[in-house]
Amino acid sequence: MALTRLTFAFIFGMLRVRNHTVVPLQEASRRRAITRATGLDKTKLQASYAWWHGAADEAIRYWREVEQAEPSNPAWPNKIAQALRERGDVEEGIKTVQDAFDRGIVDEELELALLRFARLGRTNAPVADAEAIVADPGASPNKVYQAAAYLLGENRFEAARAGMRRIEDHPAFGWNAKCSLAVLDVVEERRAKGGADIPGWVSPARNSILVREPSSDTLVVGFALPSSALGVPLNGFHALLSSTGVNALYLYDSKQVFHLAGTDRFGPGWQTMLDGIKALAKELGVKRVVTVGGSATGYTAIRAALDLEAFGAIVFGTQTHMPENANFATARSAFTIQRLRAHVRPMMRNLYHLIRDAKHRPRIEIFFSPGVRLDRMHAANVAGLANVRLHAVEGFDRHDCLSEMVRRGRRNLLDIFEEV
Secondary structure: OOOOHHHHHHHHHHHHHHHHOHHHHHHHHHHHHHHHOOHHHHHHHHHHHHHHHOOHHHHHHHHHHHHHHOOOOOHHHHHHHHHHHHOOOHHHHHHHHHHHHHOOOOOHHHHHHHHHHHHOOOOOOOHHHHHHHHHOOOOOHHHHHHHHHHHHHOOOHHHHHHHHHHHOOOOOOHHHHHHHHHHHHHHHHHHHOOOOOOOOOOOOOOOEEEEOOOOOOEEEEEEOOOOOOEOEOHHHHHHHHOOOOOEEEEEOOOOOOOOEOEEOOOEEOHHHHHHHHHHHHHHHOOOEEEEEEEOHHHHHHHHHHHHHOOOEEEEEOOOOEOOOOOOHHHOOOHHHHHHHHHHHHHHOOEHHHHHHHOOOOOEEEEEEOOOOHHHHHHHHHOOOOOOEEEEEOOOOOOOOHHHHHHHOOOOOHHHHHHOO
């Protein structure tokens, strides 16, 4: 697939037209519905409208009101927990879910919410609970997948594999299971060869993972997503980098603004983070630094590679344009857009210009799904730049292209720099 900046301009233009046509109609419709509603129905619509705009505090306030009126309805604690998790408020999110359980609510989505919070290292949900779900013949495919994915990240490979095998032919979860089984294969292969055995997640409780490999001359710096991983759990991601081992630093951002305001290990501030990475690279005595990221943290990885004067960046389904005037209705998360504007507005730029004008030009390898319009647009934005290579995962239409690459047999990601 040949992409050019005309592709970017066309798709971006379509989004702008939608922002000025469809979105105002949606806005008017929502406001009209609120005006006509009364009582609890009005409060529910106000909550939905606030969340649509990314006004999470306001949405949570309305959802709390509805929750008091409908204390046995699991929808409201689920929505509140989602919003709290997105802004990194882990303790309050766990309390919201636990309070719902204490009221006698039995709900699968709330149970899964606890598993998601478990990745952040702040719950008492033990591995044994996830293993019990995998072993339970009556557990739903959704629960089995989430539990097995959690176990994969906790290095409980036997139970994780058993769970994924149960659902690998399921119409909704089969693809995820097959990808996870491929990741498991890679991790176990690397472990059998003496590879680093690391956790699958970073979190507020574990704000970074440092892997030292004295035989390597490279430091890989990974900017974890809000999911606490990089498309796949970090133990799997690290195993995918190199068959011979590599130094690596994986970072967590509790502010949930994609490390653009700094990162937990080094403290607040973009330059503080850069200085910390440089100091670590010097301590390790490496010859080259490679940054990695996915989706929005792919943007971070590219910016960091430019500012660090790194050797290169490898990114998956990355953003390459982060306009400060982005419309909330066409963003993947309106709440995230609002947080970015509040905390890192000066960092919201078009990477095309930064890459084009950089004095030092790292090699930038971009993998993306051509079947995803936004991913295709962001890849096209930087098409044609001399130091950028685009790699389409052909015949694929999901955002998570890395998992599909692993399913198809991709290994040794760092070898991309050896390809001509």
